[in-house]
Amino acid sequence: MLHLRILAPTELTDDAVAILEADPGVSGLAVVRGASLRPPGDLIFADVAREAANDVVDLLRATDLHHHGSIEIEPVHAWLSQGGFDAELKAPGSSADAVVWAxxxxxxxxxxxxxxxxxxxxxxxxxxxxxxxxxxxxxxxxxxxxxxxxxxxxxxxxxxxxxxxxxxxxxxxxxxxxxxxxxxxxxxxxxxxxxxxxxxxxxxxxxxxxxxxxxxxxxxxxxxxxxxxxxxxxxxxxxxxxxxxxxxxxxxxxxxxxxxxxxxxxxxxxxxxxxxxxxxxxxxxxxxxxxxxxxxxxxxxxxxxxxxxxxxxxxxxxx
Incomplete structure (x- = not known):
């Protein structure tokens, strides 16, 4: 399981949230409106199965979010979540084999x-x-x-x-x-x-x-x-x-x-x-x-x- 922390300009927040909501590999999603000062905008948290990370990150990059904000990827070493377990089951492949290219x-x-x-x-x-x-x-x-x-x-x-x-x-x-x-x-x-x-x-x-x-x-x-x-x-x-x-x-x-x-x-x-x-x-x-x-x-x-x-x-x- 990986944790994404995204600083998104206000005009890109909805696109980023839509991408995360639509992906079955994302098990947790939270948005804190107005929390980001640089860039001015919002703070987004998401939990994503390691096997699905490349696709999610590629879609976020396609919005040019990484140029105007930031996308941080952190490994989650221990977690308890039925939603996270289900997300890993839905994502093809094994988390140990997954290559996160970023x-x-x-x-x-x-x-x-x-x-x-x-x-x-x-x-x-x-x-x-x-x-x-x-x-x-x-x-x-x-x-x-x-x-x-x-x-x-x-x-x-x-x-x-x-x-x-x-x-x-x-x-x-x-x-x-x-x-x-x-x-x-x-x-x-x-x-x-x-x-x-x-x-x-x-x-x-x-x-x-x-x-x-x-x-x-x-x-x-x-x-x-x-x-x-x-x-x-x-x-x-x-x-x-x-x-x-x-x-x-x-x-x-x-x-x-x-x-x-x-x-x-x-x-x-x-x-x-x-x-x-x-x-x-x-x-x-x-x-x-x-x-x-x-x-x-x-x-x-x-x-x-x-x-x-x-x-x-x-x-x-x-x-």
Whole structure:
């Protein structure tokens, strides 16, 4: 169940209320006339089944309400309502499977913002990965994978393509490129400093590393794992059940590969640079493709369900 809070200009209130009243997926509706000061108008509350949210929001957007007022969507984690239960039964599909595109798009824009926090997490994760490689520690590699914030921007690439938001596509690509470039540069500076101190030697970079050799030796499984992980990650982001993201973070070798690229640059190890760059490219490509394919499939499924709901609404009007 989702809760809508709408600030509507007076001239758009009746249209918004009519849309909400006509949809069987809306179980609760309240209007407080004159309660909104900015914009001058009314405050509307509505409870809507998650499965019906896309159709309701699309109809509200068609009135241009989001330009002159606001539409806020909040999840309701616990509720007691027979009307709400009936609304969910009438809405095709399952609430756990429902993709609320407004929610997904909002999260994508937030995850692709190139800010100090994103760069800090990316840099710290890459530095930790470099230390993991030098010490041949799988535990530190996993820590670096979990710390890296890059998956949100990768998932945003798929959202941008499926929803045709090309501004988001540009933002996501820029965030990934700048994030990895800054992280590799700072990690390389750290590696250069530790080399000068004598803490890290060429043998630490080129010697046997059985626990972390997978970072710079990509193969077909690297791509397959990236595809599976990205599909699971996108499902976690779009579903109301957020349980799979931690598994995604410890499955893909993006940040560790970036850390090894930095070490390779400082110590002049071409094999490490080439192997890790290929590993990074395979993971990013596999995740981007899988994210797009998963989202495209979800959109196709929910578009069919939306058509069913539209047909049902038409039948009810005729009756």
């Amino acid at each position: 929610e997904v798009a909002q999260r994508s824009y937030e995850d692709t913002e190139l800010n100090w926090t994103y760069l800090s997490f990316m840099t710290l994760a890459t530095m930790l990965a470099a230390i993991a490689i030098v010490t041949d520690s799988q535990i530190l590699v996993i820590g670096a994978m979990v710390l890296g914030p890059e998956f949100g921007a990768i998932a945003a690439l798929g959202v941008a393509l499926v929803r045709r938001r090309f501004a988001l596509l540009t933002l996501a690509a820029r965030t990934l490129l700048v994030g990895f470039a800054v992280a590799i540069a700072v990690t390389a500076a750290m590696a250069l400093f530790t080399r000068w101190l004598g803490w890290v030697t060429i043998d630490d970079v080129t010697g046997p590393r059985p626990s972390t050799a997978f970072i710079y030796t990509p193969d077909k499984w690297s791509f397959i794992v990236a595809v599976i992980a990205a599909a699971a990650g996108v499902l976690s982001l779009t579903s109301s059940k957020l349980g799979g993201l931690s598994g995604v973070f410890i499955s893909v070798t993006t940040v560790p590969a970036a850390g090894n690229v930095a070490l390779g640059i400082v110590f002049g190890v071409k094999d490490a640079i080439l192997g890790s760059t290929l590993q990074l490219a395979l993971n990013l490509t596999g995740m981007a493709i899988a994210g797009w394919a998963t989202l495209a499939f979800q959109q196709a499924v929910w578009s069919r369900l939306s058509l069913r709901r539209a047909g049902q609404r038409q039948v009810r009007r005729m009756l």
